[in-house]
Amino acid sequence: MDKNKQFFDxxxxxxxxxxxxxxxxxxxxxxxxxxxxTRKSQxxxxxxxxxxxxxxxxxxxxxxxxxxxxxxxPRIIAEREWAxxxxxxxxxxxxxxxxxxxxxxxxxILRAGVVPYDLxxxxxxFLPQMMGFSPPGKVYTHIVGTDIVRTGPDDFFVLEDNxxxxxxxxxxxxxxxxxxxxxxxxxxxxxxxxxxxxxDSLHRALxxxxxxxxxxxxxxxxxxxxIHNSAYFEHSFLADQMGVELVEGHDLRVVDGRIAxxxxxxxxxxxxxxxxxxxxxxxPLSFNPDSMLGVPGIMDIYRAGGITIANAPGAGIADDKAIxxxxxxxxxxxTGEKAILKNVETFRCAEPDALKYTLDNLxxxxxxxxxGSGGYGMLVGPAASKQELEDFAAKxxxxxxxxxxxxxxxxxxxxxxxxxxxxxxxxxxxxxVLVSPNGINITPGGLTxxxxxxxxxxxxxxxxxxxxxxxxxxx
Amino acid sequence: xxxxxxHTTKYAYDQPVDYALQQLxxxxxxxxxxxxxxxxxxxxxGTVEAFYTDHHGNDVHLINVDAGGVxxxxxxxxxxxxxxxxxxxxxxxxxPPLWYFSQTTALTTPGPAIGKLASETASETNNLNRLHSLSxxxxxxxSYGKDGTYVATTAEEAxxxxxxxxxxxxxxxxxxxxxxGIPARYVSGYLMMDGQIDQDASHAWAEAFVNGLGWVGFDxxxxxxxxxxxxxxxxxxxxxxxxxxxxxxxxxxxxxxIVNLQVQQ
Numbered sequence: 001m002d003k004n005k006q007f008f009d010x011x012x013x014x015x016x017x018x019x020x021x022x023x024x025x026x027x028x029x030x031x032x033x034x035x036x037x038t039r040k041s042q043x044x045x046x047x048x049x050x051x052x053x054x055x056x057x058x059x060x061x062x063x064x065x066x067x068x069x070x071x072x073x074p075r076i077i078a079e080r081e082w083a084x085x086x087x088x089x090x091x092x093x094x095x096x097x098x099x100x101x102x103x104x105x106x107x108x109i110l111r112a113g114v115v116p117y118d119l120x121x122x123x124x125x126f127l128p129q130m131m132g133f134s135p136p137g138k139v140y141t142h143i144v145g146t147d148i149v150r151t152g153p154d155d156f157f158v159l160e161d162n163x164x165x166x167x168x169x170x171x172x173x174x175x176x177x178x179x180x181x182x183x184x185x186x187x188x189x190x191x192x193x194x195x196x197x198x199x200d201s202l203h204r205a206l207x208x209x210x211x212x213x214x215x216x217x218x219x220x221x222x223x224x225x226x227i228h229n230s231a232y233f234e235h236s237f238l239a240d241q242m243g244v245e246l247v248e249g250h251d252l253r254v255v256d257g258r259i260a261x262x263x264x265x266x267x268x269x270x271x272x273x274x275x276x277x278x279x280x281x282x283x284p285l286s287f288n289p290d291s292m293l294g295v296p297g298i299m300d301i302y303r304a305g306g307i308t309i310a311n312a313p314g315a316g317i318a319d320d321k322a323i324x325x326x327x328x329x330x331x332x333x334x335t336g337e338k339a340i341l342k343n344v345e346t347f348r349c350a351e352p353d354a355l356k357y358t359l360d361n362l363x364x365x366x367x368x369x370x371x372g373s374g375g376y377g378m379l380v381g382p383a384a385s386k387q388e389l390e391d392f393a394a395k396x397x398x399x400x401x402x403x404x405x406x407x408x409x410x411x412x413x414x415x416x417x418x419x420x421x422x423x424x425x426x427x428x429x430x431x432x433v434l435v436s437p438n439g440i441n442i443t444p445g446g447l448t449x450x451x452x453x454x455x456x457x458x459x460x461x462x463x464x465x466x467x468x469x470x471x472x473x474x475x
Numbered sequence: 476x477x478x479x480x481x482h483t484t485k486y487a488y489d490q491p492v493d494y495a496l497q498q499l500x501x502x503x504x505x506x507x508x509x510x511x512x513x514x515x516x517x518x519x520x521g522t523v524e525a526f527y528t529d530h531h532g533n534d535v536h537l538i539n540v541d542a543g544g545v546x547x548x549x550x551x552x553x554x555x556x557x558x559x560x561x562x563x564x565x566x567x568x569x570x571p572p573l574w575y576f577s578q579t580t581a582l583t584t585p586g587p588a589i590g591k592l593a594s595e596t597a598s599e600t601n602n603l604n605r606l607h608s609l610s611x612x613x614x615x616x617x618s619y620g621k622d623g624t625y626v627a628t629t630a631e632e633a634x635x636x637x638x639x640x641x642x643x644x645x646x647x648x649x650x651x652x653x654x655x656g657i658p659a660r661y662v663s664g665y666l667m668m669d670g671q672i673d674q675d676a677s678h679a680w681a682e683a684f685v686n687g688l689g690w691v692g693f694d695x696x697x698x699x700x701x702x703x704x705x706x707x708x709x710x711x712x713x714x715x716x717x718x719x720x721x722x723x724x725x726x727x728x729x730x731x732x733i734v735n736l737q738v739q740q
Contacts, residue, residue, distance in 0.1 A: 117574055256538050284723055297524070306525060
């Protein structure tokens with residue numbers, strides 16, 4: 001990587017000057033004793049260990065449970081910047097829900113030739129069992145995590161639309177909680193929009209999508225694959241914060257036309273199931289018959305109006321990385337407006353010209369699997385060795401349709417506190433979006449992930465990334 | 476033709492079952508070629524938990540076997556008025572798009588034998604003629620027999636084995652038609668065999684889409700296109716989608732099934 005390349009730093013504007021959003025924070029920071037902050041940083045780690053916030057890393061035998069490192073310098077966003085961002089996110093999420101409904105019903109966008117048939121027809125995320133069905137409120141993505149990167153003062157790009165089961169919101173909440181505990185005086189000096197209403201908003205959004213069979217106050221439950229899942233902490237955390245049950249597949253069965261959970265009083269129907277299980281494992285009767293994690297018959301009860309599944313099965317058709325490349329057209333098709341948020345230029349390797357370009361410029365590109373997530377199976381060209389590039393080129397030639405390529409973005413940096421001083425590191429942002437028939441609710445801020453290694457552009461926690469508290473200023 | 480149908484399926488378990496579900500696709504579709512006069516599903520030893528129309532337009536009942544039960548008996552019975560439409564069913568106004576029926580499934584993925592079969596009819600430029608010759612070729616190369624295949628046998632395996640039942644004939648036909656670029660689907664239903672009231676089992680055949688005509692039926696096993704002796708229950712991309720019964724159960728109980736099917740005028 002070119003060491004001299006200039007990146008936009010969100011805090012440092014020049015020698016001894018900071019950008020507007022950081023003025024208040026910087027004043028406070030300048031008054032702090034670095035040794036004291038170093039001690040606080042260690043305190044934060046203890047805090048996280050005690051609260052049990054860990055994640056599992058797949059494919060690593062040692063350290064099954066790891067702590068995601070936390071950096072105590074907040075990522076700060078001005079209210080004005082946030083207003084534009086949230087408007088763009090809401091527009092995009094509205095289009096995504098309209099798109100999913102269309103794909104499983106009339107398929108107008110395919111008939112109009114805006115999105116090619118093959119991209120849906122040959123897509124593993126397309127779930128035939130959803131055809132001809134409208135979920136309650138026509139909401140498919142009750143919870144979305146839109147990944148956003150910044151390259152300049154006014155340049156925000158959407159990197160991914162996580163429309164299946166976006167994780168990480170527990171870190172957003174815990175990061176703020178930690179900051180409030182460690183630096184209470186800081187929050188009296190800088191006014192920050194709160195995030196702590198997220199669990200209530202989530203609960204309300206889910207209740208607002210109760211199925212036709214629900215009578216009375218909707219009962220919500222969180223379905224987890226179990227303690228071995230990398231996000232189990234988050235599943236139990238969210239259930240706890242919402243005050244609802246955390247269940248596994250074997251706790252649920254079909255009773256009186258509903259999906260019901262075992263309680264001390266017998267079986268009680270669940271109205272809305274916030275499931276953190278992939279489609280394939282959701283129902284052995286309709287999908288993978290070998291699944292031990294799912295709930296047999298849940299798709300039947302769902303189509304019959306006896307339960308709401310959040311996010312809806314088949315919602316993944318919208319966050320596939322090849323579909324992503326059509327998002328500007330998708331937004332315009334359903335909203336009649338130009339997309340407010342920009343897409344990253346994307347080369348679909350299924351197309352011969354794009355494949356050739358990708359192979360010729362592999363050392364400059366980021367290549368991702370169409371269905372991949374979590375930074376697994378991706379290539380960061382500028383950081384790869386010659387051997388890695390050659391190996392990846394072979395994979396590309398073997399299955400071109402499995403990949404997309406994007407230019408390496410000059411991700412913005414935000415300083416981290418390391419060795420008693422500030423040092424710039426690349427960041428991204430995942431705001432959390434809730435969708436219900438009553439509207440779209442975006443928690444101010446979200447989760448900032450930071451690549452802790454100097455110069456690294458990979459922020460995924462599974463690849464050594466950390467997190468920061470994310471502030472939207474109350475101005 | 477007014478057909479009277481009585482179809483009882485009894486599952487017996489060798490020990491009490493804690494939890495078992497059955498998805499039923501046992502309700503005749505409403506189409507120009509058939510009209511339901513009356514139809515009823517009764518369950519002995521279980522409860523109907525849900526009723527809905529699935530993604531292929533099939534009516535589905537979800538049955539829960541009584542906890543601790545050792546058997547469940549499901550009867551679908553009634554009368555259906557059928558009309559001979561020369562095996563043609565028009566393309567419905569809603570429902571899955573045609574491209575969906577061009578996709579292969581696990582049971583209908585073509586291998587060398589299906590590929591060879593499809594190429595043998597490739598020279599025929601008229602699709603309808605091509606499908607008829609495909610049907611004849613399969614009947615000639617894959618004899619009807621009950622001992623060569625089971626429910627999970629793929630089209631390719633049955634083609635290579637050279638023997639199969641109606642399900643295998645339909646799968647081979649579907650796989651070869653799709654390999655030749657023609658959308659095709661699986662149909663499950665009943666057939667009144669000439670001169671007999673008691674039928675061995677419910678039936679299955681295939682349909683292929685021909686421009687200008689619609690879905691055209693081919694019953695390879697009987698070397699004919701469906702007529703007024705046929706009653707359609709469900710359609711799908713293959714057996715899995717359209718099977719009259721699809722179930723799961725928790726525990727180690729072994730299951731035996733007894734079918735009693737009568738189709739008569």
